[in-house]
Amino acid sequence: MLAMVKGDGYGHGMIETAFACHDAGCRLFGVAELVEGIKLRKTGIGGEIFVMVGFAAEQIDYFFSHDLTPVVFDKDLVKKLSERAVKKGAELTVHLKVDCGMSRLGVEPEEVKEFAALIEELPGLKLGGVLSHFAAADDVSSPITEQMFTVFQKVCEGVEDSLTCHIANSGGIINFPKTHGKMARAGISLYGYPPSGEKEQAVVGEGELIPAMTFSSRVVMVKTVGKGAGISYGHTFITTRETRLAVLPVGYEDGYPRSLSNCGVVLLHGKRAPILGRVCMNLTMVDVTDIEDVKIGDEAVLMGKQGEEIITADDIAALTGTISYEILCMLGNNNERVFVE
Ligand SMILES: *Cc1c(COP(=O)(O)O)cnc(C)c1O
Numbered sequence: 001m002l003a004m005v006k007g008d009g010y011g012h013g014m015i016e017t018a019f020a021c022h023d024a025g026c027r028l029f030g031v032a033e034l035v036e037g038i039k040l041r042k043t044g045i046g047g048e049i050f051v052m053v054g055f056a057a058e059q060i061d062y063f064f065s066h067d068l069t070p071v072v073f074d075k076d077l078v079k080k081l082s083e084r085a086v087k088k089g090a091e092l093t094v095h096l097k098v099d100c101g102m103s104r105l106g107v108e109p110e111e112v113k114e115f116a117a118l119i120e121e122l123p124g125l126k127l128g129g130v131l132s133h134f135a136a137a138d139d140v141s142s143p144i145t146e147q148m149f150t151v152f153q154k155v156c157e158g159v160e161d162s163l164t165c166h167i168a169n170s171g172g173i174i175n176f177p178k179t180h181g182k183m184a185r186a187g188i189s190l191y192g193y194p195p196s197g198e199k200e201q202a203v204v205g206e207g208e209l210i211p212a213m214t215f216s217s218r219v220v221m222v223k224t225v226g227k228g229a230g231i232s233y234g235h236t237f238i239t240t241r242e243t244r245l246a247v248l249p250v251g252y253e254d255g256y257p258r259s260l261s262n263c264g265v266v267l268l269h270g271k272r273a274p275i276l277g278r279v280c281m282n283l284t285m286v287d288v289t290d291i292e293d294v295k296i297g298d299e300a301v302l303m304g305k306q307g308e309e310i311i312t313a314d315d316i317a318a319l320t321g322t323i324s325y326e327i328l329c330m331l332g333n334n335n336e337r338v339f340v341e
Contacts, residue, residue, distance in 0.1 A: 002028035002050065002166070004187035006036065010325060011332020012191055012212055016045050016339050021048065021190070030185055034059050034068070039108045041066040044170025050095065053105065060084050063092060071131065073097045073107050078119060085124025093128040094119060100132040100167070102153040112155050115164075129164030129183070130156060135171065137179075138195035145172070149179050171195040174204050193324045197314040211312055213254075214304030215331045218297050219268070221247040222288070231285055232277030237262055239276075246273065248300050251282040255330030256302060259320040260284075266300045269293070270307020273300070303331060 003026045004010075007019035017038055018029055027047035031037045037051045050069045055062075057080050063070050063085065072078050072094045076145040079157030085092050096115055099106030108114055112130065119127040138142040140326050149167065164182045168190035170177040188194070189241050192211040200319040202209045231237045231245070246268060252258040261278040266286050273286040303311050313324035313331075320327070 001026055002030050002158050002183060002185040003190055004030045004169075004185055005040070006030065006032040006052070007325075007329045008036075008333050010188065010191050011328040011330070013332070013337055013339065014040060015045075016337075017190070018045055019043075019204070028183065030187075032046050032185075034062055037068040038062055038066050040067055041068065048093075064090050069093055069095060069128065071105075073105055075115070078115075078125070079122065079191075082122035082125045088124075091126055093126045095129045095131050095164075096127060098130060098132045098152070099313075100148040100155070102133050102135040102148075104133065106132060109151050109155050113158050116159050127160075127163060129166060130159055131165070132167045132170055133150075134167060134169055134179075137169055137175055138197075140175040140196075140201075145176055147204050149176070169195070174201060182252065187269055188325055191328060193313060193328075197317060197324060199314075211304070213313070213328060213332060214301060215335065216299055216301045216304065217248050217250045218299055219246045219294060220249045220296060222294055222296060223247070232261075232280060234278060237277040243276070243287060243291070244294070245276065245285045246288045246294050246298075246300070248284045248286060248302075249282060250284050250302060251280045253281045253334070255332075255334035256284065257316070257320045257322075257327075257330070260316070263319050264316070265311065266302045267304075267306035267309050268298060268300050269312060270309055272309060303327070 003021040005014045005017050008014045022045055025242055030050045030052055032053045034051050034055050040049055048069050050071060052071050060080055066282040069315045081092060098109055098112050116127055119125050134145055134148055136142045150225050166181055166183040168179045168184035170187055173184050192209045225239060227239055227241055229239045250256050256340050258279045260275055264275040265272045269286055269291050271291045273288050273291060276285050313327040316327045317324050
């Protein structure tokens with residue numbers, strides 16, 4: 001199992017996530033960019049670190065100095081990696097990316113054999129594996145995964161058996177067990193979310209996925225406004241009764257989507273408090289008329305559990321037209337993080 005810790009661990013902290021996974025026995029890590037791989041290796045973590053989204057010729061030295069595994073899909077860069085390896089008297093393992101239908105990174109399936117042979121011929125390089133990426137494995141009923149996997153299997157049959165072929169993301173891991181192969185790359189599921197956003201999918205094997213991240217704030221002001229009061233910028237909400245408001249020091253600057261204006265909800269005293277009016281850059285007003293004794297300093301949970309109630313990244317994503325991945329990155333990467341075991 002490879003732990004995908006790109007995007008600063010999907011907002012959860014790349015280093016903390018990687019160490020938690022390392023403690024659990026994981027020795028394979030995936031990042032998107034080289035700079036993330038360098039940062040992770042500098043922590044002294046063991047195991048193999050894959051750099052997924054490519055690199056520039058000027059950056060090649062870092063793969064050697066920080067013992068990183070490049071994912072490759074360009075012949076010129078592969079030749080440059082080999083030249084470097086020879087100069088340093090080193091050997092570098094690379095994995096070859098193939099595009100099985102995502103139309104994103106990777107060489108064409110027909111090119112794999114020749115490309116793999118080139119890597120094997122080039123001094124100083126070792127081909128460790130071949131990988132691809134699913135376009136729609138979050139959808140259990142989509143035929144796309146089957147089609148892509150058929151292409152990938154054919155590619156894998158054409159290369160040495162000793163190579164590690166890997167394609168499964170969280171969708172593959174949860175929905176298509178036959179795609180696991182020797183290695184699978186878990187991202188969103190590591191953080192406690194199903195890739196599809198569907199609750200039924202949150203139950204995997206024997207266990208249930210438990211969302212790892214909570215996003216909370218504290219009430220900075222409570223006030224009562226009369227009937228007919230316009231709330232926040234543009235007065236997009238007008239009260240229809242005397243209304244008690246709690247003001248939260250959270251806004252879109254903190255990654256809390258402005259599109260939650262007049263439709264989002266937060267938890268206070270274990271109850272649901274709807275957002276009234278627009279979410280501002282740094283402030284949001286919620287209705288606490290029906291929640292007793294809300295005071296300055298009370299904890300408001302904007303994502304997570306409080307009492308019996310829960311707001312998930314999928315709930316927020318559904319209201320804002322996106323996916324949990326984006327909500328987790330936005331909230332996690334724009335706020336102070338506190339880690340609890
Ligand atoms: C992000 C990523 C994954 C993990 O995807 P999830 O849907 O989050 O599980 C796997 N492989 C590659 C190449 C990725 O970029």
